[in-house]
Amino acid sequence: MDGQHKDDAPVLNKAVPVRHPGRWISAFIILALVVLFLQSLFTNPNFRWDVVGTYILDVKVVQGVGWTLLLTVTSMVLAIVLAILLAFMRQSDNPVFRWSSWVWVWFFRGTPVYTQLVLWGLISVLYPKISAGVPFGPELFSLDTAAVINATVAAILGLGLNESAYLAEIFRAGLKSVDRGQMEAAEALGMGKTKIMWRIILPQAMRVIVPPTGNETIGMLKTTSLVLAVPFTLDLTFATNALANRTYLPVPLLIVAAIWYLVITSILMVGQHYIEAYYGKGVDNLAPAGKPVAKSARVALSQDGGRSMETDFPEESAR
Template sequence: MRHPGRWISAVIIIGALALFLQSLFTNPNFRWDVVGAYILDTKVVQGVVWTLVLTVASMILAIILAILLAFMRQSENPVFRWSSWTWVWFFRGTPVYTQLIFWGLIAVLYPKISAGVPFGPEMFSVDTSTVVTATVAAILGLGLNESAYLAEIFRAGLKSVDQGQMEAAEALGMGKTKIMWRIILPQAMRVIVPPTGNETIGMLKTTSLVLAVPFTLDLTFATNALANRTYLPVPLLIVAAIWYLVITSLLMVGQHFIEAYYGKGVDNRAPATVNPAAAKAAAAVAPSADAEPALKMDFPEEEAK
């Protein structure tokens, strides 16, 4: 059958892409010379490094807390369950920008961090501003907010594993901790990894909000500062977009290999290998097309079919 709609759609898409590329490379307002001059600028490269540091540190903190919250949500203890639910409710219900502002003002709310007997003598204290710096505040704000989303992802992954897996492991005499780490989690990772990869990419772009802390070393702030200095916002925005695209592409490649690792035996669709000797033997004993069938069917109408 002919499908003219497919060809027309393809021509429209290719034509639109050609027009976009033409305008991209012929419009002088993009100032590609400025993009080339600042793409490897020292401030921009430092912003890329700090963006990666914030992304990795925040995701490590979020993953640790999310695993703990997911286990608490599955616990038989109602205090654990409600504590986990309240954490997820609060951090998912408030904007991340508001939380970052709060962490930036934590030294105003609590000037000192102290330890001692409640309503009694104080053992030691330290200034909050010396402990919760701008970097620490940015990581805490991003990590705690992300933990609420990852907790639900991990909980869904844990619930995707059949309950019979745990019952079979308990019948073999395995402890609950060993069952979780050796039986449940490896199977749940196939469900957990794809959305966690998406959240990591989202975290990379969410680092552009750390100005609320204020944290002034990330990629977005670095390119904005250069744009304000040169009065050329468009080429500096292109510089930031190129770096974000490069990092996102690398993260997507890593996510692909991690998904392939945890999807072994389930996601692969390769055909089963055939033993040549067995295939030759089967062909030798198979009846030829011209041979008379050994058995006649009982129903003539079925034989006609």
């Protein structure tokens, strides 16, 4: 009887894994290209790695890194504040707010950032004085424009105002990604619109807003290299270019700038990862969706399997 049962037992098919020769070929090609690139990078004397090592921590270069970070942070803070305001105006029932926001986005997205920076650098030529007073009447006070809007302020304004137009569209997309029914439900509970926006809508919209905002921040870091148009002459790109012009060695100084930009970008990407993980809690689940269900099903079967076998198939259970 036991032998007959063994003979009747089903035989499981031996699954053969699917072979992927294309993966091995592509991996080999990419690895070969990487090896060739590294060999060229470290054996070509024209890169002048000794000069890179000399200037990587030069005082002017480190100061340029500091100014680049300052421009990036201040410009992004200004852009984020304006973008939130513009996104709310775009969602407003007031047509004046909606069209004002649209015109702002249209203008600053439609003109090159380099052109805007040049105009901000020439603001004291266009408007020598900043004054306030009664229209067609006496002047209350006036300020020298060049003293108020210096090169640093002009660079921050040029970068921040331009970036606000792009972030406004990102924030608007994030706000629209939240289902309108949540606002209606909150209003039914008696919550005010401001509280609904800050406590319910924005926290959920941040999951959509954070990734492109992180990309825009990294883009802003590199856009600071255009502030020479103001002219602003303290950033990292200008510092390395000035050293290259003095030493007549442009390539190693370009490598110095590239290394610093890569380091800062890597740090920003790590920060973006943790911010995304914070706002994605409960939504961006890293575990595959089927595992918890499968595990609970296995536990249930292990607990009830023997009992059901005994009640439904007593002969099989005895065997």
